[in-house]
Structure formats: C-alpha cells, structure tokens
Amino acid sequence: MNKLQFYSNDVCPFAYRVRLTLAEKAIAHESHTIDLLNIPDWYYKISPTGNVPLIKNDDDIVWESTIINEYLEDAYPTVPLLPESPVERAHARIWIDYCNTTFQPNYCGLVFELDESKHEDIRTILHDSLKYIDEGLAKTAPGPYWLGEQLSLVDLTYYPFFEHAPVLSHYRQFDIPAEHKHIHRWLAAMRERPSVKANQCDDEFYIEAYKPFVEGDVEHA
Ligand SMILES: N[C@@H](CCC(=O)N[C@@H](CS)C(=O)NCC(=O)O)C(=O)O
Numbered sequence: 001m002n003k004l005q006f007y008s009n010d011v012c013p014f015a016y017r018v019r020l021t022l023a024e025k026a027i028a029h030e031s032h033t034i035d036l037l038n039i040p041d042w043y044y045k046i047s048p049t050g051n052v053p054l055i056k057n058d059d060d061i062v063w064e065s066t067i068i069n070e071y072l073e074d075a076y077p078t079v080p081l082l083p084e085s086p087v088e089r090a091h092a093r094i095w096i097d098y099c100n101t102t103f104q105p106n107y108c109g110l111v112f113e114l115d116e117s118k119h120e121d122i123r124t125i126l127h128d129s130l131k132y133i134d135e136g137l138a139k140t141a142p143g144p145y146w147l148g149e150q151l152s153l154v155d156l157t158y159y160p161f162f163e164h165a166p167v168l169s170h171y172r173q174f175d176i177p178a179e180h181k182h183i184h185r186w187l188a189a190m191r192e193r194p195s196v197k198a199n200q201c202d203d204e205f206y207i208e209a210y211k212p213f214v215e216g217d218v219e220h221a
Contacts, residue, residue: 003100004029005056007043009036010201013104013160014065015053021069023195025079029055066096069153073156081153085180092147095136099161103129103171107161110172110199114216123174130180132156138181144189151193166203171214 006022006029008015022029034043034052045204046061047054054063057069062071073081082089106129111124140147146154162183168174176183190196 002058006031007034007047007054007056008052009034011206012036012049012052013108013164015162016163016199017056017065017156018053018068018072019199020159020193020195021081021153022071024081024151024156024193025072027072027076028106037212059193066100066157068078069156073153081151081156083150083152088147092152092154095146096157099154099157103158104161105132107164107168110174111167111210112213114214119172123172126174127177130176130183132163134180134182137186141182141185143182143186155186155190159187159196162187162190163196163200164206167206167214169211170203170207171210207219 004022004027008019008031010033015192019031021027022151034040036052039050044050044055044119047063048061049063051063053065053068055068056059057075062068069081082092094175106122106125110119110126113119113122137146143149146158162176165176178184191200
C-alpha cells in the first residue's frame, strides 16, 4: 500500500481540518502544497473541483474536508474521533453541519465581502452565532473539548477558523467577545494539542496571505 497523499495549502482552513485529523490519528502521509493563486493543470486531473483539501489513498480519491475527515474516521478507526453512541455521533455531525452551513460562511463572508455596507449585518449574524456556540460549549463545560472530555472531529472542524481570527480582527475590526468564556477556554485547550502546536501558523502569516483577497486584487471563488 502506498502512502496516503494529501494535497493542501497552509492558508486553507478546510485543509487544516484534515491536517489536524491526519496528525491526531498519526496517519503516515505525504503532503503536497497546491499554489491556490496558480493551480497547476496536473492538479485538475486528480481533483474534480480544483479545490484543496484532497487525499489520494492508492486509487481512492476523496475531497471536501468534512467528507475526508469522515473517510479517515472510517478507514483509520484506531484513534476514534467520533463518540460511540449513535445519538452522540448524530449530535457531533449536527455541530459540524452548523459550522459548514452557518458559522463558517459568515465568518469567511466577513473577510471576503468587499462591500462595506454589508459588514454590519454579517457582524450581527456572527455575534449571534458565537453566542450560540458559547451556549453550546457551556453544556459540556468544563470540556475541555467541544463534546466534553474527548477530542472529536467537531473540534478539528471549528479550530482552523478560530486560528484565523487575527484576520477578522486586523481587516474587519471583529474580535471574539471576551464574555464568551467557554469559547476562550476551549481555544486555550486546543492550542495545547500537539497536533495544533505542530501545525499552527502565526498571525502575520494569515494576515499577509489574506491581503490580496481583502484588497480585492484576487477574487475569492
Ligand atoms: N467545501 C470545501 C471548501 C474547500 C475550499 O474552499 N478550498 C479553497 C481554499 S481554502 C480552494 O481550494 N480554492 C481554490 C480556488 O479558489 O480556486 C471543503 O470543505 O473542502
């Protein structure tokens, strides 16, 4: 069996979800960086969308970060990242769905929306979303993780966006309110994970990487 091939880019929060899952499950792999401002032709031959992340495991090709993480959970169950009971697994997936359908589109929307007149509305939605998340985390307090004592795919789904928070602060004057103490204590626990420590990027890296998008030099897909 060949080593799993992982196609990603350090600035992509979706790819970071998968990078963290690979690290937490200690899955041997080879990593390839795809230049997102100049996606090579050969990548379109293996990727149906041209997006990162994507993994190739022998002849199996899987894309979409949430689906890749589920695939890795199925294919490499030794370190489980979903709870055992069906209802808890369902609730984990509901949180992941909330990230993909509500939290992340508004979080990234605030960065990529160039029409300033729309920012205030997005800020309001984002504040509601953060309040909802903080209330959710209060139910599993003291955590330390999203679902309680065990790290799960829910943590790895959300964390990358929170590591990008300096971008919102720098370009959009949006900070995660200090009053959301459950979010902040969850973030502190995540920053202690060896998987995060080994893969995290610093604030300046993200701020610089987002610059062409925020300044409208490059259109976001
Ligand atoms: N829903 C996808 C989103 C992936 C995505 O948007 N990736 C971006 C980078 S963060 C990308 O590859 N963009 C390529 C392009 O814009 O051409 C997932 O969860 O994997």
